[in-house]
Amino acid sequence: MIQLDTSNARSFVSEDWLSSRLDALESARQKLETGSGAGGDFTGWVHLPRDYDKEEFARIQAAAERIRKDSQALVVIGIGGSYLGARAVVELVNSPNFNLTHKDGPAVYFAGNGLSTDGMREVMDLIQDKDWSINVISKSGTTTEPAVAFRIFKNLLEEKYGKEEARKRIYATTDAKKGALKGLADAEGYEEFVVPDAIGGRYSVLTAVGLLPIACAGVDIVALMEGAREEMEALAVPGEANPAWQLAAARHALYTAGKKVEILVGYEPSFRFFGEWWKQLFGESEGKDGKGLFPASVEFTADLHSMGQYIQQGERIMLETVVRFQNSNSDPIVIPHDPDNVDGLNFLAGKELSFVAEQAMRGTLLAHVDGGVPNLMVTAPGRCAKSVGALIYFFEYVCGLTGYLMEINPFNQPGVEAYKNNMYALLGKPGYEDKKAELEARLG
Numbered sequence: 097m098i099q100l101d102t103s104n105a106r107s108f109v110s111e112d113w114l115s116s117r118l119d120a121l122e123s124a125r126q127k128l129e130t131g132s133g134a135g136g137d138f139t140g141w142v143h144l145p146r147d148y149d150k151e152e153f154a155r156i157q158a159a160a161e162r163i164r165k166d167s168q169a170l171v172v173i174g175i176g177g178s179y180l181g182a183r184a185v186v187e188l189v190n191s192p193n194f195n196l197t198h199k200d201g202p203a204v205y206f207a208g209n210g211l212s213t214d215g216m217r218e219v220m221d222l223i224q225d226k227d228w229s230i231n232v233i234s235k236s237g238t239t240t241e242p243a244v245a246f247r248i249f250k251n252l253l254e255e256k257y258g259k260e261e262a263r264k265r266i267y268a269t270t271d272a273k274k275g276a277l278k279g280l281a282d283a284e285g286y287e288e289f290v291v292p293d294a295i296g297g298r299y300s301v302l303t304a305v306g307l308l309p310i311a312c313a314g315v316d317i318v319a320l321m322e323g324a325r326e327e328m329e330a331l332a333v334p335g336e337a338n339p340a341w342q343l344a345a346a347r348h349a350l351y352t353a354g355k356k357v358e359i360l361v362g363y364e365p366s367f368r369f370f371g372e373w374w375k376q377l378f379g380e381s382e383g384k385d386g387k388g389l390f391p392a393s394v395e396f397t398a399d400l401h402s403m404g405q406y407i408q409q410g411e412r413i414m415l416e417t418v419v420r421f422q423n424s425n426s427d428p429i430v431i432p433h434d435p436d437n438v439d440g441l442n443f444l445a446g447k448e449l450s451f452v453a454e455q456a457m458r459g460t461l462l463a464h465v466d467g468g469v470p471n472l473m474v475t476a477p478g479r480c481a482k483s484v485g486a487l488i489y490f491f492e493y494v495c496g497l498t499g500y501l502m503e504i505n506p507f508n509q510p511g512v513e514a515y516k517n518n519m520y521a522l523l524g525k526p527g528y529e530d531k532k533a534e535l536e537a538r539l540g
């Protein structure tokens with residue numbers, strides 16, 4: 097379903113860019129299949145589209161139906177992998193303006209993905225006169241940002257509905273056995289959904305983590321899973337023709353040839369949050385042991401008028417991975433004829449806007465390749481749930497493969513702890529007293 101064109105990257109790598117990596121790719125494939133590589137305990141996502149918990153899936157659908165009936169707003173509390181996937185899919189399949197354009201079901205607001213007072217206050221104000229529910233999502237159950245947000249929104253919900261009714265409006269997605277959120281959910285009797293042990297946050301969008309908010313936004317989660325399952329089956333076939341093998345090999349070859357930044361390019365405003373999800377996926381997976389392509393994202397053609405200059409002529413450390421959708425969601429827009437033709441655009445009269453976009457993309461591709469930026473073109477059928485499910489699985493699989501080509505553990509993220517420990521110390525968390533004194537002295 098997902099296609100790849102590497103032809104505009106070939107001049108930047110040696111001829112054997114793929115053939116020389118086939119053995120390593122086969123070994124990476126086996127590690128993903130069997131969980132025998134570094135971080136192998138976290139490869140539960142590999143067969144998830146086939147093996148997911150069907151009973152829980154039905155409960156997700158039922159809960160989403162309930163929320164869609166009894167709530168005008170859903171506050172989704174989570175950060176990183178417990179947030180980005182859901183937002184990516186809701187925006188890509190629907191619209192970044194989903195809360196303005198949706199016709200039925202709740203508006204979906206994301207909270208607990210930062211510590212901004214203004215950001216949180218805005219969501220609090222937006223929901224205050226509405227019927228609303230909470231989906232709190234945290235695999236560890238201990239992440240500060242969502243935990244703080246949950247305490248605040250839970251309080252609000254209890255003030256509005258009373259403790260008993262509020263309980264029925266809180267849905268907790270967390271670890272099956274451990275963590276503070278699990279304890280709280282058990283004690284309070286919230287409906288619970290599970291982040292499976294073998295799936296890390298950034299690979300969890302196709303679990304309850306993503307599926308509940310996505311279903312609440314009216315996206316067809318059966319089709320989403322179906323698209324992922326078909327892609328899983330397609331990518332399980334080893335060999336040179338496998339587009340995930342090709343993308344993993346091309347990324348690795350370009351990295352080895354000196355490229356340090358991978359820019360994910362989209363041409364749809366609705367694609368922006370997919371880029372944010374993709375950045376966590378690749379950034380947390382590859383960025384360790386002093387290695388990894390730095391993941392960046394842009395929206396063309398808008399960013400051609402801001403970042404375009406740098407991409408064309410700045411440091412030659414970049415490659416572009418473009419995601420193109422074959423079909424758009426809406427009816428064509430035709431450029432009208434103007435008898436005065438003051439803007440000189442009559443040569444485009446009668447042409448569809450998509451034709452202009454296509455030429456912009458083709459022209460940009462060649463300009464950037466000429467400027468020293470290799471181009472990898474990923475094509476998805478469209479922005480429907482099925483196609484987006486396939487795209488998610490495709491990038492997850494590429495990420496796992498490249499991680500093993502780079503000889504790192506693609507499934508841990510030890511570097512994130514450094515900021516957390518400093519924050520805990522500065523906040524005065526018990527047990528961090530010495531660290532607090534040391535940091536306060538440094539900060540002056």
Ligand SMILES: O=P(O)(O)OC[C@H]1O[C@](O)(CO)[C@@H](O)[C@@H]1O
Pocket residue numbers: 175176177178233234235236237238239242297298380509512
């Ligand atoms: O779901 P949790 O445990 O709250 O974690 C949220 C995010 O925080 C991280 O653990 C990093 O701190 C990510 O890997 C994860 O996606």
